[in-house]
Amino acid sequence: MMLGLLVAGARFDAPGPLSLSITGPANRDVITGSLNYLIKVTNLSASPISDIRVNDILPASVRFLSVTNSYARSARISTSGRNVIFFFPRINGKETARLTLTVLPMAVGCITNTVSLVASGMADDLTASTRFTVLSTQVSVHDPAMAKENGTYYLFSSGPGITFYTSEDMTNWSLGGRVFPGEPSWAKSVTSRFDGREWAPDISRHDGEYYLYYAVSAPGENDSAIGLTINKTLDPASPEYKWKDQGVVLRSIAGRDLWNAIDPNIIVDGDGTPWMDFGSFWDGIKLVKLAPGWKTIAEPQEWYSIAKRDRSSLEDDRDPGPAQIEGPFIFKKGDYYYLFVSWGLCCRGENSTYKIMVGRSRDIRGPYLDKDGISMAQGGGSLLLAGDKNWAGQGGCSVYTFDGKDYLVFHAYEMADHGLQKLRIAELDWDKEGWPVVDEHFLHDYKSLVVK
Numbered sequence: 001m002m003l004g005l006l007v008a009g010a011r012f013d014a015p016g017p018l019s020l021s022i023t024g025p026a027n028r029d030v031i032t033g034s035l036n037y038l039i040k041v042t043n044l045s046a047s048p049i050s051d052i053r054v055n056d057i058l059p060a061s062v063r064f065l066s067v068t069n070s071y072a073r074s075a076r077i078s079t080s081g082r083n084v085i086f087f088f089p090r091i092n093g094k095e096t097a098r099l100t101l102t103v104l105p106m107a108v109g110c111i112t113n114t115v116s117l118v119a120s121g122m123a124d125d126l127t128a129s130t131r132f133t134v135l136s137t138q139v140s141v142h143d144p145a146m147a148k149e150n151g152t153y154y155l156f157s158s159g160p161g162i163t164f165y166t167s168e169d170m171t172n173w174s175l176g177g178r179v180f181p182g183e184p185s186w187a188k189s190v191t192s193r194f195d196g197r198e199w200a201p202d203i204s205r206h207d208g209e210y211y212l213y214y215a216v217s218a219p220g221e222n223d224s225a226i227g228l229t230i231n232k233t234l235d236p237a238s239p240e241y242k243w244k245d246q247g248v249v250l251r252s253i254a255g256r257d258l259w260n261a262i263d264p265n266i267i268v269d270g271d272g273t274p275w276m277d278f279g280s281f282w283d284g285i286k287l288v289k290l291a292p293g294w295k296t297i298a299e300p301q302e303w304y305s306i307a308k309r310d311r312s313s314l315e316d317d318r319d320p321g322p323a324q325i326e327g328p329f330i331f332k333k334g335d336y337y338y339l340f341v342s343w344g345l346c347c348r349g350e351n352s353t354y355k356i357m358v359g360r361s362r363d364i365r366g367p368y369l370d371k372d373g374i375s376m377a378q379g380g381g382s383l384l385l386a387g388d389k390n391w392a393g394q395g396g397c398s399v400y401t402f403d404g405k406d407y408l409v410f411h412a413y414e415m416a417d418h419g420l421q422k423l424r425i426a427e428l429d430w431d432k433e434g435w436p437v438v439d440e441h442f443l444h445d446y447k448s449l450v451v452k
Contacts, residue, residue: 018042022128023130042097053085067102152166170407201213211294215263231243260282267330267364277330324344330364338436353392354412355387358370390416391424393412396410
């Protein structure tokens with residue numbers, strides 16, 4: 001989502017003992033699409049000023065996410081719908097209180113945000129405003145997962161609360177909002193560095209409900225967990241729409257485990273048994289059997305290592321190391337299970353090196369062999385799609401069949417847009433040996449569009 005600054009900075013009212021300003025974001029938050037507003041209240045006098053109230057009635061086109069106060073003297077903060085109020089008992093002379101307000105834009109178009117201030121002894125309110133335009137542009141997502149319900153496609157992405165979009169045609173997308181209004185209650189017990197962004201969702205239909213798996217972690221560590229939330233429908237307009245978090249399904253602990261519990265994907269074998277493949281860096285991609293309810297690991301436990309890259313035994317077990325592999329997705333086609341993974345590095349804009357590799361097996365447990373017969377558990381993998389002069393870091397993929405056609409859904413970083421990550425979709429063909437082939441014409445022509 002592109003953010004164009006129309007009015008930089010803020011408007012100040014007539015001189016007085018206090019000044020008020022609001023500034024919109026100078027840069028895009030390309031992972032989440034969120035907007036950060038900085039509100040500053042400065043006491044221009046030498047004496048303290050008391051009973052200061054700042055009121056921000058948010059525009060209808062944004063959704064409140066969070067707010068923080070960085071002033072040493074704590075403010076009381078209250079939020080009710082679109083109304084956010086800050087109350088400072090006192091701001092000392094020559095000091096500035098800074099407030100950061102984070103919102104999620106819910107539609108394209110102009111967004112004007114105006115704040116007001118009143119304090120003890122002031123005859124008139126102060127006001128300040130800033131204006132941005134959220135342009136109609138391509139969908140900016142990371143690690144996309146997709147499902148279809150009643151003719152509508154639902155696209156889920158990494159980000160705070162798991163951002164989702166809806167579409168009737170897989171091209172024109174409307175921002176739907178977030179799965180989590182806040183964050184899972186257990187998240188910070190897994191990692192103190194959790195920043196509110198859930199990673200790499202995976203969506204499946206089971207027992208008449210939708211099971212959305214996701215990861216909680218922090219960059220560069222394997223104190224991680226895979227969680228699950230369930231809903232009867234994906235349609236927010238339905239009276240039955242309500243995500244119910246089920247807590248942790250699987251957890252890895254730094255110093256104990258040489259694997260990382262992120263990037264989940266669910267696949268059901270020919271006997272109806274559910275399996276979860278997952279993993280990132282460290283010792284690679286794992287496969288574990290789930291219990292029939294899909295909420296816990298099956299007992300007795302069955303674990304398999306199905307893909308990895310070279311990692312020296314001299315590496316510190318707490319470090320990811322150079323074994324750049326993650327984002328697994330298993331797709332059944334004919335007699336084979338196909339394992340898609342991403343090699344390389346994501347999240348570096350134009351310098352991202354993601355590429356999609358693939359292997360296959362007749363047994364869901366592996367071994368998954370590439371075109372040369374090398375096991376992916378021994379470093380094998382055949383290239384399906386890599387970055388090029390127009391798109392860096394193509395990866396983070398999932399694969400689906402919709403209306404009889406197979407699709408590769410992934411993200412990449414557009415060089416012409418300063419490495420902004422965007423949704424990409426390509427039809428998959430299959431060669432005479434049964435290997436997936438990207439339809440280059442479809443891939444070249446595809447361009448998502450954010451609409452109102």
